[in-house]
Amino acid sequence: MTIHYKELLEKSMKLIERIKLELNPNGNSEELSLLPQNIDGLDLKSSVLIFGINPSLSGNDNNRQQQCNLGYIDSEDSLVRDFTEKGFTYPRYYRGNYELTPENYSMLWEAEGFLEKNKDDFDSDEMVFLKQNRRSTGNYVTFAELVYYKETTSKKIQPIIKNLKNDVIELFKMQLAYYNPNLVVITNAFTSHLINDNPSNGSSQTKMLYDEIPILFAGMASGQRALDKFSYLRLKKDIESYLGSNSGNISSKIR
Numbered sequence: 001m002t003i004h005y006k007e008l009l010e011k012s013m014k015l016i017e018r019i020k021l022e023l024n025p026n027g028n029s030e031e032l033s034l035l036p037q038n039i040d041g042l043d044l045k046s047s048v049l050i051f052g053i054n055p056s057l058s059g060n061d062n063n064r065q066q067q068c069n070l071g072y073i074d075s076e077d078s079l080v081r082d083f084t085e086k087g088f089t090y091p092r093y094y095r096g097n098y099e100l101t102p103e104n105y106s107m108l109w110e111a112e113g114f115l116e117k118n119k120d121d122f123d124s125d126e127m128v129f130l131k132q133n134r135r136s137t138g139n140y141v142t143f144a145e146l147v148y149y150k151e152t153t154s155k156k157i158q159p160i161i162k163n164l165k166n167d168v169i170e171l172f173k174m175q176l177a178y179y180n181p182n183l184v185v186i187t188n189a190f191t192s193h194l195i196n197d198n199p200s201n202g203s204s205q206t207k208m209l210y211d212e213i214p215i216l217f218a219g220m221a222s223g224q225r226a227l228d229k230f231s232y233l234r235l236k237k238d239i240e241s242y243l244g245s246n247s248g249n250i251s252s253k254i255r
Contacts, residue, residue, distance in 0.1 A: 001211075003178040005038050011171050012036055012148045015164065019149040022160050032057070034148045037069060039179060042111045045138035048239065049181035050097045051172075052143070053188045054157060056090070057150040068118040070109045070130075071143060072098050079129050088121070094143065096222030097187055100236050101141050102243060108142050110134035144175050146191045158190055169198050176210055183242050184215040185235070192217035214242055 016033045024032065034055040072094035073080045083089040098107060108114060115122070115130055122130065146168060151157050161168050172195065176184065186192045196208065196217055208215040218235050220226050227235065 001173075001177045003174050005036075005040050005178065008036055008171075008174050008178050011167075011174055015147050015167055015171060016149045018164060018167075019147060019157055019160050023149075023151070023156060032150050034069070034145070034150060036144065036148060036175065037108060037142055037179075038117075039108070039142065041117065042108075042113050043138075044111065044140050044142075046105075046243070047140045047142050047179065047181045048101050048105060048243070049142050049144055049175070049179050049184045050100075051146065051184060051186040051188070051191055052093075053146045053154050053161075053191045055145055055148065055150050056093070056152045068121045069143070071107050073107075073109075073130075073133065075133055077129065077133075079126060083126075093222055096226065096232075097143070097185075098141055100185065100187075100221055100232070100239055102139075102240050104137050105139045105141050106135050106137045108140050110136055111140055112136050142179055142181065144179065146172065146188075146194070154188075154190065161190075161194070165194070165198070168194070173210070176213055181213060183239065184210070184213055185218065185239060186215060187218050187221045189219045192219070216242070 012035070013033065020027055020032055068088060070083060070088045072091050073083065073089055080089065084091065094107075109130070115127065115134070119127060147157065147161060149157060186195060195215065208217070216235065216238055218227065218231075221232065221235075226232070
C-alpha cells in the first residue's frame with residue numbers, strides 16, 4: 001500500500017477534529033495539533049519508527065501547529081535552548097527515545113534535504129548551526145504518534161481513542177506504509193496494548209509483525225513513569241539485535 005503525505009495529514013486532522021469536539025469544542029484545531037513528520041524527498045536507507053500516544057501541550061510551543069520537529073539535538077549550545085523555547089525541540093521526551101537506537105542512527109532532521117525543505121523556519125545563524133551539527137548517516141530515527149492532538153494528560157483522550165479505535169488503527173497502518181521503517185518501537189503502554197490487541201500477521205506479548213514490519217512493545221522511555229534502567233537496556237539491546245547492529249556497546253548513547 002502506497003500512502004502519500006497528504007492522505008496521512010488529512011486522516012490525522014480528521015481525528016484531531018473529532019477529539020477536539022469531545023474535549024475542547026471551542027478550541028482551535030491548529031493550535032491543538034502537531035503535524036506528522038514529512039519525509040517526502042528524503043533518502044532514508046534504514047529507519048526506526050518510535051511511536052508514542054500523543055504530543056504534549058507544552059507551554060513553549062506558542063500554540064502553533066508544528067511541523068518542523070527537530071526533536072532532540074545533542075548539544076549544549078545556547079541555540080538549542082532557543083529551539084526548545086520555540087517548540088522545535090523537546091529533549092525531555094525525544095532524548096530518552098533516541099538514545100535507545102544504535103550509535104549509527106541519526107535524528108530525522110539530520111537527513112540531507114530536511115533542513116533545506118524547512119529553511120523558512122530558521123534564521124541564517126540557526127541554519128548554519130544545524131548544518132554544522134548534523135550527522136547524515138543514512139540511518140534515521142523517526143517519531144510518530146497514535147493521534148496528533150496535543151494534550152499533556154493523555155488519560156483524558158484514552159477513552160476517546162478507544163471509541164475511535166478503528167480510525168486510530170487505520171491511521172497507525174497508514175503511518176507504517178508511509179514511513180516504511182525497518183523496525184517500529186512503541187514506547188507507551190496504552191499504545192502497546194491497543195496495537196497488540198489488534199494484531200495483523202503475527203504477534204506475541206512483546207513483539208508483532210505488521211505487514212512484515214517487526215514491532216517491539218514497551219512502556220515510556222522517559223518521564224515520570226519511565227522504564228527502569230535494566231528494562232531500558234534490555235529494550236536497547238533488542239533494538240540493536242533487530243537492526244543487526246555491530247556497535248557492540250549498548251550504552252553508547254547513554255550519558
